[in-house]
Ligand SMILES: Nc1ncnc2c1ncn2[C@@H]1O[C@H](COP(=O)(O)OP(=O)(O)OP(=O)(O)O)[C@@H](O)[C@H]1O
């Protein structure tokens with residue numbers, strides 16, 4: 001479980017808070033999507049959970065973040081990393097090895113995974129990320145999207161209890177983005193991993209996440225089950241978060257149906273049929 | 278196209294050698310090039326470097342480095358020829374004086390530079406960086422942090438180069454003439470770029486270190502490495518050969 005209470009953070013030298021009085025609880029097994037305009041504080045929030053804030057980012061930190069019983073300020077970065085696997089926004093800077101195989105091996109070796117398990121876990125993680133064919137490639141020769149999947153595989157191999165991803169589909173086309181989210185859903189459902197993902201494409205979030213948190217200007221605007229949050233579509237649009245067109249559509253239909261919100265294309269279809277009948 | 282320091286995958290004898298052997302061999306070629314004063318032996322070393330390049334299937338890359346070194350070599354050669362004033366005079370005109378000694382010193386410097394640079398490039402072409410750091414940690418007991426720093430520095434060279442040319446392209450688009458033939462003017466244009474480049478590089482390295490820490494970097498010890506290295510018969514042959522090179526360097 002992750003508990004965030006009264007969290008405010010201001011980067012050293014900055015004159016405004018990157019995060020302001022955040023209250024958020026993420027239960028075990030949740031699939032949380034974080035969305036918000038650029039500069040809203042999404043990355044800062046992710047860093048607050050994995051411990052980079054405040055351990056590796058100078059600034060004023062108020063409030064508390066508790067991850068799996070550990071206070072992030074008191075715990076060592078490495079001890080947090082045993083529980084939390086993080087895929088950072090900048091893929092290039094998180095590559096530590098020269099080739100894909102070593103990239104996956106790195107974390108496994110560091111955390112002391114049993115030597116006879118390493119091979120199996122590498123194969124499994126590569127398969128999960130759909131990049132078995134890249135295993136012997138030199139990192140420098142990969143495309144942005146391929147690197148992104150290598151970064152994800154390297155974290156999946158560690159089998160963390162909590163998985164944090166900062167815009168993991170930033171450089172991917174829609175089909176591959178879907179594939180990544182299917183992987184995340186599988187990790188979440190099959191292994192009970194808690195997944196927290198920052199994502200700009202709200203359509204993806206609303207079809208895969210269980211809960212949504214909307215950040216704007218360092219503040220948590222709304223948080224809750226996807227359906228509840230989507231009901232606030234008018235407010236989201238004011239912030240600059242475009243709702244899925246099906247949501248906008250269902251809002252128009254709302255007057256006619258008085259109530260329910262469609263979150264996926266299928267539901268919207270059913271709803272439209274219902275209205276048209 | 279791969280960068281001139283990148284690893285080139287392959288299955289040649291050189292690729293299969295133990296990383297330690299390759300490290301020893303390339304260092305021995307360098308040391309030998311500095312021990313000897315004999316021009317013929319230096320030429321033999323350069324020839325051998327190229328031959329090893331053929332053996333490792335990276336001959337084209339070695340040639341590219343050679344042509345890259347050519348400009349610098351010509352410059353260094355001329356410098357030596359013009360500044361060495363001792364020995365039999367071959368040509369004299371005003372203060373300009375070219376001596377036999379000058380020609381020798383210049384040729385020696387250039388050949389030495391070439392003979393010592395090629396094996397380092399060859400080493401990186403046929404050895405994965407991770408194997409290099411792996412063997413430093415496992416066999417030579419270098420602390421992992423230092424080995425990691427070394428390999429990261431090598432890995433970042435192309436990243437910096439790309440960044441530099443990115444900045445230059447952007448500036449060229451704004452009308453800055455980087456293609457000027459005047460070297461003084463060019464340096465004047467490039468110097469101001471160093472600060473931003475350095476800042477962004479340091480930033481990148483910081484990010485990289487933080488990311489490594491999130492994956493348990495600080496827990497890593499000598500025992501963490503799961504890959505083990507072992508000598509094949511060819512390794513012993515190459516090691517003996519390396520020692521012979523040192524001996525030859527002392528002799529000639
Ligand atoms: N290292 C830093 N030093 C100072 N200010 C920073 C630093 N990193 C981020 N900020 C500022 O903090 C605020 C929040 O940034 P953050 O990176 O968390 O936003 P974000 O929501 O992730 O944006 P994006 O969608 O562009 O990734 C921004 O105003 C940003 O300028």
Ligand SMILES: [Mg+2]
Nearest residue numbers: 042043089166
């Ligand atoms: Mg961000």
